[in-house]
Amino acid sequence: MKILLKIAYNGNNYCGWQVQKNGISVQGELCRAASEMYGCEVAVTGCSRTDAGVHALEYFCTLQPGEGAPVIPTERIPYALNVRLNEDVTVFFAQEVDNSFHARYNVKSKTYEYVIDNGSFRDPFQYGRAWHLKRELDELRMDQAAKAFVGKHDFSAFMASGSSVKDTVRTVREASVRREGRNVVFTVSADGFLYNMVRIMTGTLTDVSYGKFAPEDIDRIIRSQSRNMAGRTAPPEGLYLKRVEY
Amino acid sequence: MKILLKIAYNGNNYCGWQVQKNGISVQGELCRAASEMYGCEVAVTGCSRTDAGVHALEYFCTLQPGEGAPVIPTERIPYALNVRLNEDVTVFFAQEVDNSFHARYNVKSKTYEYVIDNGSFRDPFQYGRAWHLKRELDELRMDQAAKAFVGKHDFSAFMASGSSVKDTVRTVREASVRREGRNVVFTVSADGFLYNMVRIMTGTLTDVSYGKFAPEDIDRIIRSQSRNMAGRTAPPEGLYLKRVEY
Numbered sequence: 280m281k282i283l284l285k286i287a288y289n290g291n292n293y294c295g296w297q298v299q300k301n302g303i304s305v306q307g308e309l310c311r312a313a314s315e316m317y318g319c320e321v322a323v324t325g326c327s328r329t330d331a332g333v334h335a336l337e338y339f340c341t342l343q344p345g346e347g348a349p350v351i352p353t354e355r356i357p358y359a360l361n362v363r364l365n366e367d368v369t370v371f372f373a374q375e376v377d378n379s380f381h382a383r384y385n386v387k388s389k390t391y392e393y394v395i396d397n398g399s400f401r402d403p404f405q406y407g408r409a410w411h412l413k414r415e416l417d418e419l420r421m422d423q424a425a426k427a428f429v430g431k432h433d434f435s436a437f438m439a440s441g442s443s444v445k446d447t448v449r450t451v452r453e454a455s456v457r458r459e460g461r462n463v464v465f466t467v468s469a470d471g472f473l474y475n476m477v478r479i480m481t482g483t484l485t486d487v488s489y490g491k492f493a494p495e496d497i498d499r500i501i502r503s504q505s506r507n508m509a510g511r512t513a514p515p516e517g518l519y520l521k522r523v524e525y
Numbered sequence: 526m527k528i529l530l531k532i533a534y535n536g537n538n539y540c541g542w543q544v545q546k547n548g549i550s551v552q553g554e555l556c557r558a559a560s561e562m563y564g565c566e567v568a569v570t571g572c573s574r575t576d577a578g579v580h581a582l583e584y585f586c587t588l589q590p591g592e593g594a595p596v597i598p599t600e601r602i603p604y605a606l607n608v609r610l611n612e613d614v615t616v617f618f619a620q621e622v623d624n625s626f627h628a629r630y631n632v633k634s635k636t637y638e639y640v641i642d643n644g645s646f647r648d649p650f651q652y653g654r655a656w657h658l659k660r661e662l663d664e665l666r667m668d669q670a671a672k673a674f675v676g677k678h679d680f681s682a683f684m685a686s687g688s689s690v691k692d693t694v695r696t697v698r699e700a701s702v703r704r705e706g707r708n709v710v711f712t713v714s715a716d717g718f719l720y721n722m723v724r725i726m727t728g729t730l731t732d733v734s735y736g737k738f739a740p741e742d743i744d745r746i747i748r749s750q751s752r753n754m755a756g757r758t759a760p761p762e763g764l765y766l767k768r769v770e771y
Contacts, residue, residue, distance in 0.1 A: 289649045334650075357646060366652035371645075399617075400603060403535045404580075406612035408650075 281341040281380060282356060284309075285372040290334045290515070291407045292367060296325050305329075305368060309340065312363035316356070317348040324382045326523050327389065330475075332515035334408070336392075339523050341382045388452065390468040390522040393481040393513060398461040409462065410481075410517035416463045416488045421456040424487040425465065427497035428454040428480060435504040437480055438473035439512070447473060447504075456484065466521075475512055483510030527587040527626060528602060530555075531618040534581050537653045537762070538613060542575045542584075551575075551614055555586065558609035562602075563594040570628045572769050573635065576721075578761035580654070582638075585769050587628045634698065636714040636768040639727040639759060644707040655708065656727075656763035662709045662734045668702040670733040671711065673743035674726060675700050681750040683726055684719035685758070693719060693750075702730065712767075721758055729756030 286309075294302030298310070306323050313321040322343040329335060351359065356373035364370070396402050396409035397416050405411070431450040438447060453468040465481050483500065486492050491510065492500070500508045532555070540548030544556070552569050559567040568589040575581060597605065602619035610616070642648050642655035643662050651657070677696040684693060699714040711727050729746065732738050737756065738746070746754045 287649050289652070336650075361646060366647060367649045369646050369649045400607060400615050401612060403533050403613045403615045404582075404654075406535070 281343045281376050281378060282353065283339060283341050283374050283376045283380065283382070284356070284360075284370050286335070286338050286340065286368060286370050288335050288338065288369070289367040289408075290329060290332050292365075293331065295331045295333065296327065296329045296335075296338075302331070305335075306340070308364060308368060309342075309360070312360045313342050313344070315363050316351065316359045317344045319345045319348050321345065321348075326382045326386050327520060329520060330515050330518075332407070333518045333520070334516075335520040337522050338520055339382055339525075341376065341380065385525050386471070386523055388468055388470055388522075388524040389472065389520065390453075390466065391472070391477045392519045392521045393465040393467075393477055394517045394519065395463040395465075395481075395485070395513075396461060396517075397458075397463045402461065405462075407516050410514050412485060414489065416485065418456050418458045418463050418488075420494060421463070421465070421484045421488050424484055424492070424494035424497050425454040425456050425467070425480075427494070427501070428467065432501050433504055434473055434476055434501065436500050436506055436509045437476045437483070438506065439475035439479070440506045442474040444473060449473065449476075454480075468522075477518060478513045478515065479506075479509050479511075481513035481517070485513070486510035527589045527622050527624060528599065529585060529587050529620050529622040529626065529628070530602070530606075530616050532581070532584050532586065532614060532616050534584065534615070535613040535654075536575060536578050536580045538611075539577065541577045541579065542571050542573065542581075548577070551581075552586075554610060554614060555588075555606070558606050559588050559590070561609050562597065562605045563590045565594050566591045567594075572628045572632050573766060575766060576761050576764075578653070579764045579766070580762075581766040583768050584766055585628055585771075587622065587626065589624075631771050632717070632769055634714055634716055634768075634770040635718065635766065636699075636712065637718070637723045638765045638767045639711040639713075639723055640763045640765065641709040641711075641727075641731070641759075642707060642763075643704075643709045648707065651708075653762050656760050658731060660735065662731065664702050664704045664709050664734075666740060667709070667711070667730045667734050670730055670738070670740035670743050671700040671702050671713070671726075673740070673747065674713065678747050679750055680719050680722055680747065682746050682752055682755045683722045683729070684752065685721035685725070686752045688720040690719060695719065695722075700726075714768075723764060724759045724761065725752075725755050725757075727759035727763070731759070732756035 325340040357370040394409040571586040603616040640655040
């Protein structure tokens with residue numbers, strides 16, 4: 280039996296989801312908290328590897344305590360973990376799942392949001408939570424360009440160079456850009472994402488807005504399958520994992 | 526001539542607006558930045574003394590550079606100050622005002638908001654930005670109680686004990702409580718506020734919600750002019766100065 284957790288975290292103070300040699304990771308913190316709670320080693324498996332500084336509004340992971348771990352009533356687990364975690368990570372919900380359930384492989388769809396603070400001067404409440412671009416963005420032009428992402432494509436051009444994934448085909452179900460007050464928000468849903476895919480998509484959309492590319496160029500960039508053809512990589516702090524579906 | 530600035534700040538990392546011996550203040554940071562910009566001493570006068578951890582969505586202050594300071598084009602001042610300030614303080618606007626203008630004494634009305642995170646588990650994105658109360662609040666009951674604040678009253682009962690202000694009469698123009706998703710937000714406008722007044726009002730409204738007081742008790746508490754009759758003091762992190770009118 281495994282315990283599935285629904286959590287959220289502000290990624291500012293973390294080296295990302297995954298345990299790394301240098302820096303504090305969200306996975307590491309959950310592992311520590313769960314081990315304290317159970318009094319034994321606990322394996323923690325996440326739904327996605329988020330980078331340093333990236334946030335999650337909704338994230339799922341499983342706990343698998345070692346042999347002989349005590350049974351803790353499932354409804355008590357969020358309380359027992361939250362008292363052991365920092366204020367920037369919260370466990371909202373826990374439920375039992377079958378051992379065959381895998382937090383990452385069973386994901387059917389993920390939705391990311393990328394938030395750009397597009398005010399003339401940076402918003403002091405969005406520092407570390409948005410990418411500040413003071414030059415006005417054209418969200419309609421960006422939305423038009425984003426539509427070209429929709430569909431089943433080889434997204435190699437939107438993958439960080441150096442990645443070694445073999446299957447670079449992903450199906451994007453939704454991609455749109457809207458303005459919310461001073462912010463411009465890019466939303467994208469897909470069955471999976473390549474390394475840095477949303478951040479390269481976002482950077483490229485801002486290049487479209489500022490005239491470096493035409494909205495029609497996105498299709499050409501996808502077909503090129505070449506990272507060099509796409510635009511810049513947006514920084515991590517504006518990126519939010521927003522929804523995960525199994 | 527003075528320069529009037531419109532700014533905003535996240536108060537998390539500051540000991541408050543006012544310069545203090547221990548800790549970094551927003552006033553001190555602006556003073557440093559303005560002195561660097563002008564190359565001479567600059568007097569900085571704020572519209573309000575906010576406490577440690579309190580935020581400002583809109584705040585006004587004046588700069589008065591010493592004799593012989595260079596003339597800096599007013600429209601350049603926000604840029605010149607922002608590059609010298611941390612990301613949690615932003616200058617949005619600067620304009621020249623007459624020497625007779627006083628950032629504090631000329632204020633006609635101020636509006637504060639107090640944000641309560643009322644989710645069962647704390648929101649990791651609202652840490653340091655809201656007061657987390659997990660037990661469900663009754664925002665309608667709180668709104669009914671808040672209405673009793675409106676009018677010209679002696680608010681001694683809602684002033685931190687130990688304050689030495691002589692005139693404790695203030696006129697509250699608006700006071701209301703509403704729910705915004707998981708948050709409960711108290712808004713109050715007045716010609717002025719006593720020390721900790723909004724935080725004691727907020728704490729008392731939560732006491733009303735949880736049944737310690739009836740909404741009708743607010744009027745009785747005001748008339749008592751006794752701090753002991755009012756409720757608890759809400760913590761600083763949920764408090765926002767939202768609007769200042771001259």
